[in-house]
Amino acid sequence: MERALRLTAVGRRYGVRGPWVLRDVHLDLPPAALTRVEGPNGTGKSTLLRLLARVDAPTEGTVTGRPRTAYVPERFPSALPFTALDYLTHLGTVHGLTRKAARRAAGDRLDRFGAAAHALTPMSSLSKGGSQKVAVAQALLAEPELLILDEAWTGLDTEARAELERAVAERTAAGSAVVFVDHDPRRLAGAADAVHTVRDGTLHRRTGEPAVADGPGADGPRTVVVVRGPAPLPPEALRLATAEETADGAHRLTVRASHSDVVLRALLSAHRPYHVVSVNPLDVNPADPEGRG
Numbered sequence: 528m529e530r531a532l533r534l535t536a537v538g539r540r541y542g543v544r545g546p547w548v549l550r551d552v553h554l555d556l557p558p559a560a561l562t563r564v565e566g567p568n569g570t571g572k573s574t575l576l577r578l579l580a581r582v583d584a585p586t587e588g589t590v591t592g593r594p595r596t597a598y599v600p601e602r603f604p605s606a607l608p609f610t611a612l613d614y615l616t617h618l619g620t621v622h623g624l625t626r627k628a629a630r631r632a633a634g635d636r637l638d639r640f641g642a643a644a645h646a647l648t649p650m651s652s653l654s655k656g657g658s659q660k661v662a663v664a665q666a667l668l669a670e671p672e673l674l675i676l677d678e679a680w681t682g683l684d685t686e687a688r689a690e691l692e693r694a695v696a697e698r699t700a701a702g703s704a705v706v707f708v709d710h711d712p713r714r715l716a717g718a719a720d721a722v723h724t725v726r727d728g729t730l731h732r733r734t735g736e737p738a739v740a741d742g743p744g745a746d747g748p749r750t751v752v753v754v755r756g757p758a759p760l761p762p763e764a765l766r767l768a769t770a771e772e773t774a775d776g777a778h779r780l781t782v783r784a785s786h787s788d789v790v791l792r793a794l795l796s797a798h799r800p801y802h803v804v805s806v807n808p809l810d811v812n813p814a815d816p817e818g819r820g
């Protein structure tokens with residue numbers, strides 16, 4: 528897809544004679560793929576994410592593709608002269624919504640992140656957690672084709688952290704590319720389609736990670752959902768799960784555990800909703816790796 532972002536031989540250094548922070552970086556962010564960027568402190572992860580968000584430009588190399596992008600920076604500028612709701616409403620109108628629709632979307636987002644009580648609080652008076660919720664809400668408001676999260680879970684409470692994980696699964700299910708950095712290796716563990724490590728001034732793809740969103744072959748816990756209902760299954764569900772018809776005419780979907788909520792929501796909110804027969808963890812038995820036992 529033309530809009531998918533691609534870095535080719537990208538390098539960045541700060542100042543004409545500054546040391547190279549990154550060099551010879553090649554990276555593709557295909558639609559519907561979740562990409563993790565990891566690496567020790569100070570190696571250039573935030574620099575890379577700023578280049579992906581196009582809020583910074585490379586010193587050498589090219590960045591191509593123009594997906595509609597949203598970015599949660601490591602440090603969100605919270606000293607803005609708006610209340611949280613006015614700020615989000617304003618951004619919604621910038622993204623093309625009418626004022627009424629923008630206000631509704633802004634209120635919904637704050638609600639989903641448990642921040643409805645902060646709607647009328649000036650941004651400059653928000654706590655670290657409150658302002659982080661607004662940072663995340665602003666990024667999701669635009670339903671971006673590329674979502675970039677730099678330590679976006681930091682400062683969020685447990686419910687908001689879970690909500691952000693769900694939102695990531697929703698974005699990839701809707702066909703968006705998502706790229707994230709997080710200090711916690713358990714964050715979205717097993718869910719990433721690709722993991723890249725910043726080391727020695729460049730980006731290394733961790734081997735063993737599949738190139739794109741795939742079926743049950745990747746690492747991480749899996750959930751098996753069995754449903755009855757019409758074929759074909761909703762596209763949002765098929766993007767995240769591998770499906771097969773069972774002998775008695777039900778559909779058996781295998782999905783990453785972190786994505787099971789999104790798949791269930793797609794099935795239950797379908798035009799003709801599905802009847803959920805069972806939801807179980809995939810028991811990986813070496814004698815029965817597909818869990819058909």
Ligand SMILES: Nc1ncnc2c1ncn2[C@@H]1O[C@H](COP(=O)(O)OP(=O)(O)OP(=O)(O)O)[C@@H](O)[C@H]1O
Pocket residue numbers: 541548566567568569570571572573574575
């Ligand atoms: N605006 C800037 N001007 C000058 N140097 C910078 C700038 N931004 C980053 N650097 C330098 O670039 C290097 C990489 O920084 P960056 O913040 O990208 O790393 P990081 O891997 O995200 O670090 P952390 O894990 O600590 O957030 C560091 O040496 C940093 O000091």
